[in-house]
Amino acid sequence: MFAHPDDESLVAGGILAQHAAAGARTAVVTATWAPSTQRAAELADALRILGAGEPRLLGYADAKVPESAPGQPRWCDAPLEEAVRRLVRQIREFRPVAVVTFDALGGLTGHLDHVHTHRVTMLAAEAAGLDVYPEAGRPWAPSLVYLATHPRSSVKAIEEILGTRGAVHATPDEQVTDRVDVSPWWEQKVAAILAHRSEVDRGALPGLVAGLSPKARKELLSTEWFIRRPLPH
Numbered sequence: 001m002f003a004h005p006d007d008e009s010l011v012a013g014g015i016l017a018q019h020a021a022a023g024a025r026t027a028v029v030t031a032t033w034a035p036s037t038q039r040a041a042e043l044a045d046a047l048r049i050l051g052a053g054e055p056r057l058l059g060y061a062d063a064k065v066p067e068s069a070p071g072q073p074r075w076c077d078a079p080l081e082e083a084v085r086r087l088v089r090q091i092r093e094f095r096p097v098a099v100v101t102f103d104a105l106g107g108l109t110g111h112l113d114h115v116h117t118h119r120v121t122m123l124a125a126e127a128a129g130l131d132v133y134p135e136a137g138r139p140w141a142p143s144l145v146y147l148a149t150h151p152r153s154s155v156k157a158i159e160e161i162l163g164t165r166g167a168v169h170a171t172p173d174e175q176v177t178d179r180v181d182v183s184p185w186w187e188q189k190v191a192a193i194l195a196h197r198s199e200v201d202r203g204a205l206p207g208l209v210a211g212l213s214p215k216a217r218k219e220l221l222s223t224e225w226f227i228r229r230p231l232p233h
Helices: 007-021 038-050 080-094 112-127 152-162 183-194 197-201 205-210 214-221
Strands: 029-032 056-060 098-102 144-149 178-181 223-230
Touching: 007 038, 007 098, 007 178, 007 183, 007 205, 007 223, 029 080, 029 112, 038 183, 038 197, 056 080, 080 112, 098 112, 112 144, 152 214, 183 205, 183 214, 197 205, 205 214
Parallel strands: 029 056, 098 144
Antiparallel strands: 144 223, 178 223
């Protein structure tokens, strides 16, 4: 579960490609942008590259881009119970063993939408296995949530490659439980990132990735870090 189109590729593109290559089913729920937008079409392209199925868009507005979903509330302002119920429906429909989302800090940027995504996902992952929201389908309890994060020890190297882009939120190294080497899939991950063409064109993070040498891309994108959180049953 991620906030914006491109988050999935930047934060978890490697593990999505890895699991798809192993024959596992994967899916991505994205909180923002309407299905009719260019960003949604780019998301579909990225998910095809990663083998992660069709987009599952909740259709809220990006906190910084009201035109991303005209007439809809910003995701960071979405009523908590409504957002949890809608994500519970997605979890019960897909029935995943594990759920991946942002850490409590909202990733490196601490974006408001990322923080809200973490909050909603943690509540929905637990609620999905309980006898609540009967209209959202039969209960299904994932076993784990993996919180995508960056250890503090990685920040210097990231800033050397990308430069300093404002406040950085990172996790103490000892709290990171899983370090995943996704180097066999880094080119696939890069292709998915670059599929978000409008973000490349406007110079957002995919645009910075586009401007890097292959060596720098591989160095930046070959590791993904997570905090593993078992869920109660």
